[in-house]
Amino acid sequence: MEPRPDAPAPDRARPARRGGWTALRPLVLRLHFYAGVFVAPFILVAALSGLLYVWTPQLEQAVHAEQLHVEPGGEPLPLHEQVRVARAELPGAEPDAVRPATGERDSTRVLFDLPGSAESHRMTVFVDPYRGEVLGVMETYGTSGALPVRTWVDTLHRNLHLGDAGRLYSELAASWLWAVALGGSALWASAALRRRRAGGPGAARRLLVPGAGTSPGRSRSVSVHGATGLWLLVGLLFLSATGMTWSQYAGDNIADLRERLAWTTPAVSVETPNATPGVDAGIDTVLASAREAGLDGLVEVSFPGDPAAPYTVTQVDRSWPTSVDAAAVAADTGEVVDVVRFSDYPLMAKLSRWGIDAHMGVLFGVPNQVVLTAVAAGLVGVVVWGYRMWWQRRPTRSRALGAGRPYPRGSFRDLAWPWRAGVVAVLAAVGWAVPLLGVSLAAFLAVDALLGWRERRRDRSGPAGPSPAADAEAARAEDEHGRAPASA
Template sequence: MTDTSLDAHDVQHDGSAQDSPQLEAPALEREGNSQNDAAASPKPAASGNLYANVWRWHFYAGLLTAPILWIVTITGALYVFRTELTEFRDHDLLRVTPAEQRMSYEELKQVAVTAHGSSDLEALIVYPDSTRSIQFVGHHGEEGEHGPEEHKLIHIDPYSGALLGTQIAEHDFFHIVLELHRNLLLGTTGRFVTELTTCWGIILLATGVFLWWPRSKKNVGVWVPRVRGKLYAILRDWHAVTGIYVVPLLLIVTATGLFFSPLMGNAFNTTAKKAGHWPIKEWFIPPQSKPVAEGTPVATLDEIVPTFLAQSRPNDAVRIRFAESPEHAHRAFLIQDEDKNSYRSVDVDQYTGELLNVVDGSDLKLLYRVRLWAVSIHMGQIFGTPTKILALIAAVVMLALSITGLWMWWMRKPSGRTGFPRRPARSLPNWGWGIVVLCALVLPVAGVSILLVGIFDQLWGRFYNAPPPTT
């Protein structure tokens, strides 16, 4: 999930300028405005100029990132409750009525082979919960032409052996929601766009706090939003005050989203690998079975599945990936809901059914554990339902901040004009540029965009303000 907040409000958190001692917002571009509108404020010029610069960048960033922000927040809010919504939608595929006797896993495998039309099955998903169906996983498409990693889920009643239905995992609604959230269905390009939006979300939150910062002793409009008065003032209050109370939550959700990103996320992964904190042997290298004589028969599913289930916890999904070659062992990843922090890896010998290895997420080294924590926090999974609700609140507030920001701009926009803030008379002070450079180093994708926007802004200013040619 990502977030930004478009804070296009006047800094005086009051309905009228005359009874507020705080600085007014920089002038919007409209008929009759002077280049010196901001300088006309009775407050010190340096303070007003700094505010004008911050507000201008906050305004433009919020405006330009809004379309991506809406997609990311809506899809994020949906995906947080993927498990609950899928359970409701696919109840007849996922739930069964327990009976006294279960069919053997080998018999159930034959049901899956018949339904799939191929013996090319790569995984089995089972549960310690007796009311759950099981799913075999096979490649989708003609044998040998698997396409772009598409997989068929074959749902079977483990008691009756009835085929409950099949699904293509990559065609599922929530798979598409996740791809929209991560990359806008644009592949690598989309991932960079969402990373850019995420970085600007952090910048918008920081600048939003600066713009909100109380410059008087008033409470109304600063700590308490108004519910009566002019619509613009009400929107401004709810935009600013609501935003300030949830800034910590929004920062957490936004910053953890960067662990998915192509630049900063991969940089973190590379650092973890260089530090020796990447679980290559424990998780990423296929496990090895013990050497056996040629022709030794493999263990049946009825011999290996109980070994995996013996290592499961009550709410686990046990996702068993079958051995890829005669030398390999079977490996399962056990996970509770979508909480990556609950991962447990279990290896079982494909010939003897013997337990070879168990690795919990808590057994891994620090940097990779940080990555797991970040993913679970971002998805609202770290403490179950309460943090899912917090993640939902964060998504809704982020969306509301963007909508109210655009709404305020549209209300104040003069007819036939853009209503964009004018360029301040002076640039940032040196320490302000120091903060910009630091921001660019910490958030490099945003840094590149700041450079490009700055160049464009200078060129546009020279063109827009150039005197007309003489005749």
């Protein structure tokens, strides 16, 4: 009796189910492959736009030099006089805050929260502190006080100027970056360990030096991709973790976790007992009191929200990791009634503050920018080499436009039951904590299952040419160095 057409050949019987990294490796390899193919475009756009954003502080200093800098000329005018000049420029508008000039060549910023302004956007009047002249009026954004050129690039990086819908791209990139980086590094390190156990020469050097000990072709692409990714691992994990704090869905989960664990950033009290409503000591007195309390450098003085509330003074220079103190100053007496020091922050609040500032490239200034540039440029290279590997893995060399062959299915079914349960539990937990990763992974699995069903139907109908099973066998024949068999 002839066997059924869809029955597996004796020499292709499925191996006994097993656990450990040996069994997990094919599953990680397949996941890394698909994530790299489909998610890498989002990661590439985020890396390129982030690379552009890193150097926007210098760009805006050059573009808006006339508004940001002045020629010194005697004693600066009192701060309340500078505010009066700014108010005259926008009749009927009340100032929301002031950023006094700190250096002798800096201008003063008077910020107005106008009706209809987008969230965190304020209209800013730039005033010459010596001559009392208006240097310009521009919209600024966020704590960094980003000017239009930097705001435009920041929005490009965050949502491609597509609003909330566009934010899904950056969250998808941040959500997958850590998984792709960890999986790829584990695959590369395990391959190096196998070479070392097999007595291969220079295993450590090949692990760390891109392209070392390889011949031109796919083997070299794999080496450059793997070794570079390993060097970038810490930086990529950092960018992924800090990037998710700004995201819509994972960011909400992170905020909830911080609140439950008391990791939130403390704020000064905005209540002043026994305050005299309507009595104002003046912004100059308020600033002087804050300076005496140790709030030096670049600060923002916010006007009271109601007659009995205090002024708040906050350090906004993010280039030094401890310059984020804040004080509440009574409007009627000019006395400091509450101070929050950065040294009193919970550890996780400190790490969050440092992480966000480092992600933006402002922590320690230029050295931070140089590191981010190296990481972003390296990530662009890793993505490009990854696609080159995929193209070099196409089934037939004569098919210049052929797509790369995916890694074979069945690795999950090869796992022992406890390992299957563990994989499902981990993926479920990650999918809940990082929703966009979970949703996109479920979509990958659904499409992959559909493609597998279609291929099985094609096998039963006897397709012409190489079958998917033959492609799978060819894929399994590729060695750890990335070389394709001669028949490919």
